[in-house]
Amino acid sequence: MPLPVCYLNGEYQPLQQARVSPLDRAFLFADAVYEVLPVYAGRPFRLRQHLDRLHHSLAAIAIRPPLTHEQWAQVCAGLVQRNGGGDMYLYIQVTRGAEFGRNHAWPDNLAPTMFAYASPLALLPxxxxxxxxxxxxxxxxxxxxxxxxxxxxxxxxxxxxxxxxxxxxxxxxxxxxxxxxxxxxxxxxxxxxxxxxxxxxxxxxxxxxxxxxxxxxxxxxxxxxxxxxxxxxxxxxxxxxxxxxxxxxxxxxxxxxxxxxxxxxxxxxxxxxxxxxxxxxxxxxxxxx
Ligand SMILES: Cc1ncc(COP(=O)(O)O)c(C=O)c1O
Missing domain, CATH: 3.20.10.10 (D-amino Acid Aminotransferase, subunit A, domain 2)
Incomplete structure (x- = not known):
């Protein structure tokens, strides 16, 4: 079961109420990239490596990074803190965004959708x-x-x-x-x-x-x-x-x-x-x- 608070396009909000458009290209084309990283004792683990890889994935599909590493680090810290700290893992997704329509070749002015949420992390049984x-x-x-x-x-x-x-x-x-x-x-x-x-x-x-x-x-x-x-x-x-x-x-x-x-x-x-x-x-x- 995920933890209650997520991040969507600049806002923290209850995960159960978060909504994105069905015209988002992630929904229509899986036109999106993601990261999953663990947090131990409230501290994101190998954050730089995960963000470097996120930026590699974004560059490979021609999406400009919507946030800097420092800004992503703040998003992560905000999620960790709002979800009670401790051990958890974070899922971060960036999509190419939504247009009013569906075109394989995307228009260049789309605003990426940024989504992140947290889940509990258990020790190896x-x-x-x-x-x-x-x-x-x-x-x-x-x-x-x-x-x-x-x-x-x-x-x-x-x-x-x-x-x-x-x-x-x-x-x-x-x-x-x-x-x-x-x-x-x-x-x-x-x-x-x-x-x-x-x-x-x-x-x-x-x-x-x-x-x-x-x-x-x-x-x-x-x-x-x-x-x-x-x-x-x-x-x-x-x-x-x-x-x-x-x-x-x-x-x-x-x-x-x-x-x-x-x-x-x-x-x-x-x-x-x-x-x-x-x-x-x-x-x-x-x-x-
Ligand atoms: C296909 C694939 N390979 C390897 C990995 C391991 O990557 P990491 O150690 O960065 O989690 C993952 C992680 O989800 C994966 O999906």
Whole structure:
């Protein structure tokens, strides 16, 4: 259940009363981009990286950023404060706006719609830390610009539903026999004690959690490499982790019904998870931006 107060075009208001036009291009064309970021102890986590990626997505679809990083930071702070502080995650969406009509080629004078709201953020349940989650593999049926965090998520939605309907948490996606990412997560594959993740490109979203994993791994002496991962390497991995903002790092312990490694969250996962928790703790009283 979301938290009660949202932000819409400069105003804070009850989420249940917020309204946008059905002519908004997000409704008609999914002509919009978004971000999701966690807030720990009232402090937005990796805010700069999320806002940089938002601006990358906006530039890629030719929308001028409606707010600066400092203004977005104020919007986030306003939402956190009005929703009671503590741990939560924020969803931010910018659409191209509404015109009186529907034209694929948009007029250039539209005012972007800005929307943000908050949801509660729970710690990783003990059950997941103990047993991990299941994933399935599926062909990556998405478009060719997955580096843009677009609300055009129909393929992701169908793939996630396919996973969930078989009792799995995530669909890990393959393209011509190579790993891309999960339907809503970055996939890390542990092989020979090294963390392998496919290089950032148009084929995957540049994950903010991935960059945290890279920094923490370097700090605790775990080798990490941006490298192509084949289906065979995925299937023979010692460990597989999913990285995403609302959960940090999650261990995959079953892939297509078969155990990954020992079938339990592995020793490398335990190390990165501990490093992640202490990193969040260290940041608590530092500025968000
Ligand atoms: C397709 C996809 N890949 C990767 C990620 C992970 O990105 P981040 O770690 O920035 O949440 C997400 C997050 O929602 C995603 O939707």
């Amino acid at each position: 003990g059950e997941i830390l103990e047993n991990g989650v299941a994933a399935i593999t599926a062909q990556d049926t998405r478009w060719a610009r997955r580096d843009i965090k677009s609300t055009s998520l129909l393929a992701n939605v169908l793939l996630k539903k396919q996973a969930v309907s078989t009792g799995a948490f995530e669909a890990i996606l393959l393209q011509q026999g190579m790993l891309t990412e999960g339907s809503s997560t970055t996939v890390h594959v542990i092989q020979g004690g090294e963390i392998h993740t496919p290089p950032n490109s148009h084929d995957i979203l540049p994950g903010t959690t991935r960059s945290v994993v890279e920094e923490l791994a370097a700090a605790i002496g775990m080798p990490v490499r941006s490298v192509a991962v084949s289906e065979a390497q995925l299937r023979s991995a010692q460990e597989i982790w999913l990285g995403f903002s609302t959960r940090g790092v999650l261990p995959v312990t079953r892939l297509d019904g078969k155990p990954v490694g020992s079938g339990k969250p592995g020793p490398q996962f335990q190390r990165i998870h501990a490093a992640f928790l202490s990193y969040i703790d260290d940041l608590k009283s530092t500025p968000a931006l």
